[in-house]
Amino acid sequence: MATEPQLAHLGRGDRDASGRPKNQWKTLDKDLGRIGRLEEAAMFIARPLVAPGLALAFVVLATVGALAVFGLDNSGWIVVAAAAVGAYMALNIGANDVANNMGPAVGAKALTMGGALAIAAVAEVSGAFIAGGDVVGTISGGIVAPDQVAEPHLFVRLMMSALIAAAVWINLATALGAPVSTTHSVVGGVVGAGVVAAGFDAVNWPMVGQIAASWVISPVMGGVIAAAFLAFIKARISYAEDKLSAAKLWVPILVGIMAGAFGTYLITKGLKRLIHVSPAEALLAGAVIGLVAWAVARPAVARHARGAENRKKSLKPMFALPLVIAAAxxxxxxxxNDVANAVGPLAAVVHTVAAGDVATAVELPIWVMAIGALGISVGLVLFGPKLITMVGSEITKLNPMRAFCVALSAAITVIVASWLGLPVSSTHIAVGAIFGVGFYREWHAERRARALGLAKGKVLAPEERARRKLVRRSHMTTIAAAWVVTVPFSALLAAAIYWGLTLVAR
Known part of the structure; x- marks a missing residue:
């Protein structure tokens, strides 16, 4: 602040009309203010570009890695291009597919979004490197007859077309907020490219029909099993007169069932590279794991019930920890299992370029596995929260008990369907289980409201019944449409890409 002697030296031009000194830095202050607002605007505009920028950096890193391994000599550029597309595919699988595992736990508030992302990233990478397959099929389970695309250049073109088409479709589905099956996306791509490459007769249409049947089988099985467990929990625990005593009896049993189901699930699906067992042996091992979990859960539930109140709110924490473990x-x-969807076609391209022949199954190089595993985790962290929120919170309201039923249904349905030889999709099962829980809640709430209304001589108006719907129909329509469109869209897109690559090759 200027002193009086200093002010005395100010000339007339430095004072305003009232004789007070002018602000000599007014213009500079205005310029600095404009610069500050410009920086804020630039940060606001740039913020949405951070995630795509990091994703692009990962794709570039994968490309550089492939370039270091193969170079650009001979056909090395094909492997480099395939590595870029494989990395892009892995990012999209992480953004879309993993939401089905973590969404219920986040929606039930058993996990924060940050905790879910951290656990899922570690679990995905661990599953890929510890139990991921050494060998992957190259024609997606026999969709296209191998002898029809025996020429290496045709085979590489088919794999590239299928991979690009599947990645683009999953990216679009994620933007639309629809969880879709990555397996079905890859299969659709192989079908479309295979038809252009070798004709309709080269495609195994009965298998394609089985995949189409899974659009109905998977969600219905998942929904029915999840709804059945929720009905059991409500009848035996939530509406029991002594809720805590009922919880001490039944919650350890349910935890044991969950542990046994996941033990069997992991042995048959997740640890197939490390352990080779028959279905009966897997079931026996799961039963042992379930008994151990039941024994551990009994004292834990009893301790929680000791100081709790006899109301529903006290029951929810009992299911929170098992739900987190189930999500992991x-x-x-x-x-x-699903890392092969991202890098299986890439591994096939690598083998074909290196060996000069076409194989029905190929080894999965460690650097290819790294692209798939790390890409899924990076895609999850950068783009996963959108679908995690939608799956966990926007279809229907979940709490730990309902989300527990969803996770348990996912494990049991996969096991039962595998033993029965039914084609199922883990994505469809998980989402179907959430819808099953939501529709059961609707039916149960309406039945109770109707009974209460009849007791009081009242009848609910149609408008009031519509207002009480507990499942968002708009999401159901979007998701169902995306499921039906997945194979045809991927097939048409892959066919167009294959045709374009053929024109370029000429």
């Missing part, structure tokens, strides 16, 4: 195990199994 689902992510582990996903990493072990």
């Amino acid at each position: 195990l689902l992510s582990f199994a996903h990493g072990a």
